[in-house]
Amino acid sequence: MESFGARLHRAVTERGPLCVGIDPHPGLLARWGFEDDVRGLDRFARTVTEALGDRVAVVKPQSAFFERFGSRGVAILESTIRQLRDAGSLVLLDVKRGDIGSTVAAYASAYLDPSSPVSVDAVTASPYLGVGALAPMFELAAEHGGGVFVLALTSNPEGAAVQRARTADGRTVAQTVVDEISQLNAGAEPLGSFGLVVGATIGDTGHDLSGVNGPLLAPGLGAQGATAADLRVVFGSSLPAVLPSYSREVLNAGPDPDALRAAADRALADCRAVLAAR
Numbered sequence: 001m002e003s004f005g006a007r008l009h010r011a012v013t014e015r016g017p018l019c020v021g022i023d024p025h026p027g028l029l030a031r032w033g034f035e036d037d038v039r040g041l042d043r044f045a046r047t048v049t050e051a052l053g054d055r056v057a058v059v060k061p062q063s064a065f066f067e068r069f070g071s072r073g074v075a076i077l078e079s080t081i082r083q084l085r086d087a088g089s090l091v092l093l094d095v096k097r098g099d100i101g102s103t104v105a106a107y108a109s110a111y112l113d114p115s116s117p118v119s120v121d122a123v124t125a126s127p128y129l130g131v132g133a134l135a136p137m138f139e140l141a142a143e144h145g146g147g148v149f150v151l152a153l154t155s156n157p158e159g160a161a162v163q164r165a166r167t168a169d170g171r172t173v174a175q176t177v178v179d180e181i182s183q184l185n186a187g188a189e190p191l192g193s194f195g196l197v198v199g200a201t202i203g204d205t206g207h208d209l210s211g212v213n214g215p216l217l218a219p220g221l222g223a224q225g226a227t228a229a230d231l232r233v234v235f236g237s238s239l240p241a242v243l244p245s246y247s248r249e250v251l252n253a254g255p256d257p258d259a260l261r262a263a264a265d266r267a268l269a270d271c272r273a274v275l276a277a278r
């Protein structure tokens with residue numbers, strides 16, 4: 001079984017370092033001229049999938065925007081995942097799950113067991129019940145070639161109070177998360193399967209990401225105010241591992257598929273210019 005890290009490395013080599021989110025905000029549905037209902041959700045997700053599924057390395061559906069329509073929204077999430085995988089992009093489901101270990105095992109089977117209808121290539125996870133509590137997710141991901149991106153330094157301003165608090169040994173909470181994920185990826189080639197979420201908005205926080213040996217998902221670009229140039233400030237020598245992530249910045253260009261593709265191409269070009277100049 002090929003690891004997620006290896007599959008991601010190949011996807012980024014072939015398609016470029018870019019993740020585009022599918023975030024069907026009510027405001028975006030309105031802007032696209034779609035109703036804020038299940039049909040509008042379906043049209044939105046299909047439009048993004050058909051425009052970008054065959055050219056972007058990673059597509060990141062935001063589960064919340066599907067869940068808000070109940071079981072019919074989740075059914076659309078299922079079909080969106082299928083279509084994206086058929087089109088060749090890796091699917092990173094943004095669900096930010098985390099719980100006690102026995103419940104994490106159930107989340108793991110939901111998203112990382114290939115027999116599940118909502119099985120994806122990778123998920124986002126929250127470490128605030130302890131990184132160790134996510135072990136069932138790491139284990140199932142390793143077994144099936146999946147990936148897990150754990151929140152470390154999130155892009156929102158509220159995150160800092162928790163994530164940059166100091167633990168008893170003087171490290172920040174975020175640095176303990178970084179260090180635990182680094183251990184999981186030790187020795188993996190060409191890239192570990194366990195990633196971190198580090199917002200592009202956070203500036204130079206002095207955290208040491210040099211040993212992660214896994215992908216660094218960078219949301220916060222575009223709508224939240226960060227630019228590709230900020231990636232250099234946030235990530236420094238770890239730039240090669242960065243997977244820049246845009247949602248509204250690209251989605252605002254829709255629903256015209258050509259305009260969506262052009263917006264994704266622009267985002268990729270902006271990031272490539274920074275990542276190539278490292």
Ligand SMILES: O=c1ccn([C@@H]2O[C@H](COP(=O)(O)O)[C@@H](O)[C@H]2O)c(=O)[nH]1
Nearest residue numbers: 062154155199219220223224246247248
């Ligand atoms: O730290 C984080 C973690 C996740 N996100 C998610 O990424 C997208 C960002 O959307 P934009 O429209 O590009 O702002 C969204 O789904 C968030 O839930 C994040 O922003 N920051």
